[in-house]
Amino acid sequence: MIESNAVNIDRSRIILKPNVVVGYEGQPYKIVNVLNANDIVISSLDSVRSLQVNARSLTIFNGGNTLTERLNKGDQDISNEAWQIALQRYEIIKPLIEYSTTELVENRANEYDVNRSTLWKWLKDYRENNSLMA
Structure with missing residues (x-):
């Protein structure tokens, strides 16, 4: 068995x-x-x-x-594909959730080849909803 x-x-x-x-x-x-x-x-x-x-x-x-x-x-x-995208985004913003400055966000954006405005949006959505699916 x-x-x-x-x-x-x-x-x-x-x-x-x-x-x-x-x-x-x-x-x-x-x-x-x-x-x-x-x-x-x-x-x-x-x-x-x-x-x-x-x-x-x-x-x-x-x-x-x-x-x-x-x-x-x-x-x-939520599809598994959408869940995986949410997890990837979370891993990118995770170090910035508690404390973020323009410099830190800029560095993280460059590290992951993501626009800094996009990172700020993800951070805002996460902070407002406390959810990966924001």
């Missing part, structure tokens, strides 16, 4: 911002506040219960609401 050590990668993402509906322990909750990258305050849609939870414990809520589905749409519809 062939044993598979394959890993299933889930590229779906949860949008962590107020008023987005997410799942927590199988129930729908609305994000009330994002305290930091790990701690999120959520409120039950069925009661007045609010909780502070770790962001990793949240899931995409797949309710019958089309607005919720549209808000929580993940990256599963």
Whole structure:
């Protein structure tokens, strides 16, 4: 029998911002506040219960609401080719995400033969959306 050590990668993402509906322990909750990258305050849609939870414990809520589905749409519809392009772009901008100057961006652009304006656009998109798929 062939044993598979394959890993299933889930590229779906949860949008962590107020008023987005997410799942927590199988129930729908609305994000009330994002305290930091790990701690999120959520409120039950069925009661007045609010909780502070770790962001990793949240899931995409797949309710019958089309607005919720549209808000929580993940990256599963992204082709592998588009994903590879996003990963390449991320590797290029990675050292510039936290701190970037005109000189650093210019050097990185020359190193990868990319226009500096393009790098600035990628950085802006990444910083605003915190996503590879920006």
